[in-house]
Amino acid sequence: MKKALITGVTGQDGAYLAEFLIKRDYEVHGIKRRSSLINTSRIDHIYQDLQEENIRFKLHYGDLTDSSTIIRIIQEIQPDEIYNLGAMSHVQVSFDNPEYTTDVNAMGTLRVLEAVRILGLTKKTKIYQASTSELYGWVQEVPQNERTPFYPRSPYAVSKLYAYWITVNYREAYKMFAVNGILFNHESPTRGETFVTRKITMGVARIALGLQEKIYLGNLDAQRDWGHAKDYIEAMWLIMQQKRPEDFVIATGVTTKIRDFVEMSFSEIGIEIEFFGMGVDEKARVTNCNNPDFYIEPGKEVVAVDARYFRPTEVDLLLGNPEKVKSKIGWYPKNRLQDLVKDMVWSDIKAATKEQHIRGNIAGY
Numbered sequence: 001m002k003k004a005l006i007t008g009v010t011g012q013d014g015a016y017l018a019e020f021l022i023k024r025d026y027e028v029h030g031i032k033r034r035s036s037l038i039n040t041s042r043i044d045h046i047y048q049d050l051q052e053e054n055i056r057f058k059l060h061y062g063d064l065t066d067s068s069t070i071i072r073i074i075q076e077i078q079p080d081e082i083y084n085l086g087a088m089s090h091v092q093v094s095f096d097n098p099e100y101t102t103d104v105n106a107m108g109t110l111r112v113l114e115a116v117r118i119l120g121l122t123k124k125t126k127i128y129q130a131s132t133s134e135l136y137g138w139v140q141e142v143p144q145n146e147r148t149p150f151y152p153r154s155p156y157a158v159s160k161l162y163a164y165w166i167t168v169n170y171r172e173a174y175k176m177f178a179v180n181g182i183l184f185n186h187e188s189p190t191r192g193e194t195f196v197t198r199k200i201t202m203g204v205a206r207i208a209l210g211l212q213e214k215i216y217l218g219n220l221d222a223q224r225d226w227g228h229a230k231d232y233i234e235a236m237w238l239i240m241q242q243k244r245p246e247d248f249v250i251a252t253g254v255t256t257k258i259r260d261f262v263e264m265s266f267s268e269i270g271i272e273i274e275f276f277g278m279g280v281d282e283k284a285r286v287t288n289c290n291n292p293d294f295y296i297e298p299g300k301e302v303v304a305v306d307a308r309y310f311r312p313t314e315v316d317l318l319l320g321n322p323e324k325v326k327s328k329i330g331w332y333p334k335n336r337l338q339d340l341v342k343d344m345v346w347s348d349i350k351a352a353t354k355e356q357h358i359r360g361n362i363a364g365y
């Protein structure tokens, strides 16, 4: 039985990956930070009590800023594969917390690589580094592939640039199986609530059920190459199963504006909208409502721009070229953007309906 260690197991990707690996007969270990409230909702369905027999999924307290713990956990587990997904992953927040972001994302990656080297596991343990399309930043060509030069545009992206290169360096210096997956944006119903897609789908669901008035957004013209996290997890694993350690771009090859994602999300539940106004005064209003379950009066304003969500330096356009992974590994995304929108919107409708019932019950008392 192979053993995998996942940093960032409580995050969107970590949780999907843990489930995926357990299904493939791995013994899965995850590193989790201590928090004052339990934050394991994404992995509760695979959690096993320590008292159970044949435990296949185990959590360890640790933090990427704490090298002694990282070393101890890796020594204890002796993993065949490490997926380093832990990160301060929010681009906007990285402008507010640049030093912490660098410590976790850049130094944290070094700590994992060094732990494997110090423990003499360079021949046994493969390492996957969660690299990102944010590395391309101010894009130097369109679409972006494995040879496109990087131009990071945030403390987050700069920290990930270090992580990318230190992974390449350990591969070359110590002949380790250490690889970068350069993943373009991938989303899902469990996406963090402050990333734009989830903010939109939650907003659409809550507006439709009368729990929220408006969605306030920043740059509506940014373009992203969005895929489904479930597909991207499989790509991570496939990259780790190759004979030679190589870096791969994982993307759909389709890019979409934020404003179009908003329109698609409302449209999914039969609500048509139109944008009007310019710049910070731009808004969107309902033009037509074809769904009696979620009736919204035409003319109601449902989206507005709030300049607080603009970034000091923006990444305007990301569009990946997944040719290498398609031809070498045979990976391609199974879900289209329309499937992703559907999955996210209906999951949030379900959550909002539950919230509505709870509010109704409280009001009833």
Ligand code: NAP
Residues within 6 Å of the ligand: 007, 008, 009, 010, 011, 012, 013, 014, 031, 032, 033, 035, 039, 062, 063, 064, 065, 084, 085, 086, 087, 088, 089, 090, 104, 130, 131, 132, 133, 182, 183, 184, 185, 186, 187, 192
């Ligand atoms: P996410 O949902 O934000 O999850 C991040 C995970 O990292 C969480 O489990 C978080 O723990 C953990 N973490 C944060 N700080 C840590 C620390 N100091 N020590 C240990 N763990 C820490 O991110 P994601 O979307 O799953 O992304 C996974 C990885 O892929 C990240 O490295 C991200 O930068 C990268 N990436 C993501 C995308 C994307 O579109 N999703 C694209 C390219 C690359 P808590 O739950 O305690 O906060």
Ligand code: GDD
Residues within 6 Å of the ligand: 089, 090, 091, 092, 131, 132, 133, 134, 183, 184, 185, 186, 194, 195, 196, 197, 199, 216, 217, 218, 219, 220, 222, 223, 224, 258, 309, 310, 311, 314, 315, 318
């Ligand atoms: N979060 C957010 N909130 N973004 C907004 C908003 C808003 O209200 N309004 C517009 N945007 C724009 C941002 O300016 C950005 O151009 C785009 O929407 C996407 O923002 P996010 O969803 O926050 O994702 P990201 O592209 O910055 O970063 C994500 O993808 C990277 C891969 O390219 C994260 O998951 C990173 O960890 C990941 O590396």
